[in-house]
Amino acid sequence: MTTRKLTDPSYADALDHATDLGATHERFLLPPGRIYLDGNSLGALPAGVPERVARAIRHEWGDGLIGSWLDAGWAGLADGVAAKLAPLLGVDPADIQLGDSTSVTLFKTLYAACRRRPDRRTILVDPTTFPTDGYVARGVADALGLELRWSEPGDPAAALDEHVAVLLVNHVDFRTGALLDLRETAxxxxxxxxxLLADICHSAGSVPMTLLDDDVDLAVGCTYKYLNGGPGAPAFGWVTPRLHAGLTHPIPGWWGHAEPFAMSLEYQPAAGAARMASGTPPVIALTALDAALDAFAGVEPAALRARSLSLTDYFIALVDDQCGTSVEVVTPRDGHRRGSQVSLRHPAAYGVVQALIARGVVGDFRAPDIARFGFAALYLSHRDVLAAVEELAAVLRTDEFAHPRFAVLQAIT
Amino acid sequence: MTTRKLTDPSYADALDHATDLGATHERFLLPPGRIYLDGNSLGALPAGVPERVARAIRHEWGDGLIGSWLDAGWAGLADGVAAKLAPLLGVDPADIQLGDSTSVTLFKTLYAACRRRPDRRTILVDPTTFPTDGYVARGVADALGLELRWSEPGDPAAALDEHVAVLLVNHVDFRTGALLDLRETAxxxxxxxxxLLADICHSAGSVPMTLLDDDVDLAVGCTYKYLNGGPGAPAFGWVTPRLHAGLTHPIPGWWGHAEPFAMSLEYQPAAGAARMASGTPPVIALTALDAALDAFAGVEPAALRARSLSLTDYFIALVDDQCGTSVEVVTPRDGHRRGSQVSLRHPAAYGVVQALIARGVVGDFRAPDIARFGFAALYLSHRDVLAAVEELAAVLRTDEFAHPRFAVLQAIT
Known part of the structure; x- marks a missing residue:
């Protein structure tokens, strides 16, 4: 009877109803015939973006030209974006800085953090980190003459000692989808x-946060995953107010100057986190992001999380039910320890993912044997989850994953 | 008779004819009723951009989703942009890296340059530099424990000695429009x-370059001025091939990895200048830039320069003729020593610029007393120049610049 119930469309609809966010999927332009479970890599297109960007290009840039820095509000665009981001992170918008890539933002933030602990010589990183974080940590360590220390996988806190200046963690593990307790880690x-510097790339927009209350010190996040800002959208950094005084980083550009338009030869940092800015803000990309974040309007963070957990719970239950032991659920089954992604282990995971894409279900692959499925609560339904697992079960049952046409390796984070 | 001739529209038309680029102004969407002489700050909108960006958003992102990294060529987008930029700079496209802000690109490039001269302790900068360059040089100097030394204004070469690791210069002075001889400086x-690291922000797209032949070592440039890439468009860096081996910078992100998709924990730099990349490329912004650069298609760099010089020569001649001694031409009158901008000194320069804007002629102001006028050869005509100087002469004649409504300070680089 349980089997029947789980796979009954009305069961899926009941779960949808119980976690209703108000038809937010209508705020996205999703391609027909596909179930998109890769919003943890690149979020779907919010419906308001095309028109808003078109207006910014045609009217603000084309007609307004240089005057649009003031007339169209370009100079304050990042502040507007920060105001929309802040409630999802549990922080004050004034403490958010936007505009560079995630790597560059991480570099500046980690560098600034290390300088706040000048008597300590170690950056501690969990080796399960998203690889770029490790590269950047190495870059900061080399630049400052510090040691980069790797913890035991999954247990960075155990490696803390009196030499550690900064502990760099990923809020959600990009491979397994496991969620770290930031409060406890802080x-x-x-x-x-x-x-504590938290990389929240794989949680921002899906796991509501209380960074300030949790006493996290700094955070860096990506906006093109669950925040749906578009491919290569600008990243954000956050620094707790307690650390603002004397905060320095090595890329002091005019946009982080106290008086950007004074064009003075000596750098005077802006107040607060604004000093973390460097160059001219990427207006077109910030405009897309600003419009994209409107998809979160009126959505309670807790409700978003509840729907995300319901979607991933349902996915796991269906996989258990439909796929048996052919795949291993790598992601924690305890919702409190899970982001908004479920990862499955299969020896031919790459072929599984490719076969699913051919069937219209888009997930992705991470070497050597992980198939990842991200669940963006704003635009996915429990019926999508049901249909996805039905296709997955079919792929596994038919050995379709072993077909030669699914044998070429490709993967994008 | 000379006066008559200069201000005769047919004279302007004859100059246009003599420097014809093939109606390239039709490749831009310019607002009616305005003469835009601020393309040295923010270039005008190329006609191909709106549709191309709309397609990238609606179809590549919206429909193609994550698959567009390969299917729509996002992963190679920067290479295509580099191929269009390279002929304007006199370099190989493979030696160009794109994607970060100008400040960040300068930081990485200057840092990498200093590391190639590990036995030297000085970064030498001309104090007439665009201020951000000085801030970033200070940031690099502090990070590497080097000295930042200011030369005498306008004469950096005289301050060179055996301690200097890198000389950072601006190809075109953002205030005066003076052009530096890069070959001689190198x-x-x-x-x-x-x-030698050259900041070519104010020359790229207006002054054709032969960076490789001139033996310049590194260059950094902005794409939203004469290259018309849009507000906050991504910058580029260039490193001469001779310096590639062992080139390192402190923001090694996944996009500069030899195998970005391998997600390995250890960083292996990509070959050549590609290693200067850090984070995920800004796809929407790069798409706009790629489309924008099509406005240069088929235009010979030398012809572009000839028209630019003709426009600025004509502007100077008209100012001499129409404005008498009420303004001082700050920009060198020798074309070989001038970029594509003419700066005028006037004690009420801010009011002059504002009064001109009210009359539909857009230039900009730089403190304390400079009015700047940029001449983008692709979309300006000699008739535009004639009309602009007529308005300028009227503003100066009527003391319009002293009106209180032009008294609020604003300026954007």
Whole structure:
């Protein structure tokens, strides 16, 4: 009877109803005939973006030209974006800085953090980190003459000691989808006298946060995943107000100057997190992001999280039910320890993902054996989840994943 | 008779005819009723951009979703842009890296340059530099424990000595419009054992370059001025092939990795200048830039320069003729020493610029007393120049610039 119930469309509809966000899927332009479970890599297109960007290009840039820095509000565009982001992160918008890539933002933020612990010589990183974080940490360590230390996988807090200046963690593990307890990690870092920098790329927009209350020190996030800002959209950095005084980083550009338009030869940092800015803001990209974030309007963070958990719970239950032991659920089954992604292990995971894409279900692959499925609560339904697992079960049942045409490797984070 | 001739529209038309680029102004969407002489700050909108960006958003992002990294060529987008830029710079496209802001690109490039001269402790900068360059140079100097030394204004080569690792110069002075001889400066830098890094923000797209032949070592440029890439468009960096081996910078992100999709924990730099990349490329902004650069299609760099010089020559001649001694031409009258901008000094320059804007002639102001006028040869005619100077002469004649409504300070670079 359980089997029947789980796979009954009316069961899916009941779950939808119980976690209703108000038809937010209508705020997205989704291609017909596909179930998109890769919003953890590149979010779907919010419906308001095309028209808003077209207007910015045609009227603000084309007609308004240079005057649009003031007339169209380009100079304050990032502030507007920060105001929309802040409630999802549990922070003050004034403490958010936007505009560079995630890598560059991480570099500046990690560098600034290390300089706040000048008597310490170690950056501590979990080796399960998204690889770029490790590269950037190495770059900062080399630049500052510090040591980069790798913790045991999955247990960075255990490696904390009196040498650690900054502990760099990923809020959600990009491979497994496991969620770290930031409050607990911050407490452990602070007990050791270290600062905590959280990479929230794979959680921002899907896992509501209380960064300030959790006493996290700094955070860096990507906006093109669950925040749906578009391919290569600008990243954001956040610095807790307690650390603002004396905050310095090595790319002091005119946009982080106290008086950007004074064109003075000496740099005077802007107040607060605004000093983390460097160059001219990317107006077109910020405009797209600003419009994209309107898809979150009126959505309670807790309700978003509840629907995300319901979608991933349902996916896991269906996989257990429909796929048996042919795949292993790598993601924690305890919702409190899970982001908004479910990862499955299969020896031919690449072929599984490709076969699913051919069937209209888009997930992605991470070497060597992980198939990832991201669940963006704003635009996915429980019926989507049901249909996706039906296709997955069919792929596994038919050995379709072993077909030669699914044998070429490709993957984009 | 000379006066008559200069201000005769048929004279302007004859100059246009003599420097014809093939009606390239039709490749831009210019607002009616305005003469835009601020393309040195923000270039006008190329006609191909709106449709191309709309397609990228609606179809590549919206329909293609994550698959567009390969299917729509996003992963190679920067390479296509580099191929269009390279002929304007006199370099190989493979040696160009794109994607970050100008400040960030300058930081990485200057840092990498300093590391190629590890036995030297000085970064030499001309104090007439665009201020951000000075801020970033200070940031690099602090990060590497080097000295930032200011030369005498306008004469950096004279301050070269055996301590200088890198000489950072601006190809065109953003205030005066004066053009530096890069070949001669490179020779001087190399004679002192230093590297030359040229900021070509105010020349790229208006002054054709032969960076490789001139033996310049590194260059950084902006794409939203004469290259018309749009507000906050991504910058580019160039590194001469001779310096590629062992080139390192402190923001090694996944996009500069030899195998970006391998997601390996250890960083392996990509070959050549590609290693200068850090984060995910800004796809929407690069798409706009790619479309924008099509406005240069088929235009010979030398012909572009000839028209630019003709426009600025004509502007200067008209100012001399129409404005008498009420303004001072700050820009060199020798075309070989001038970019594509003419700066005028006037004690009420801010009011002059504002009064001109009210009359439909858009220039800009730089403190304390400079009115700047940029001449984008692709979309301006000699009739535009004639009309602009007629308005300028009227503003100066009527003391319109002293009106209180033109008294609020604003300026954007």
């Amino acid at each position: 407490r452990a870092a602070h007990a050791a006298g270290a600062l | 020779r001087a830098a190399h004679a002192a054992g230093a590297l």
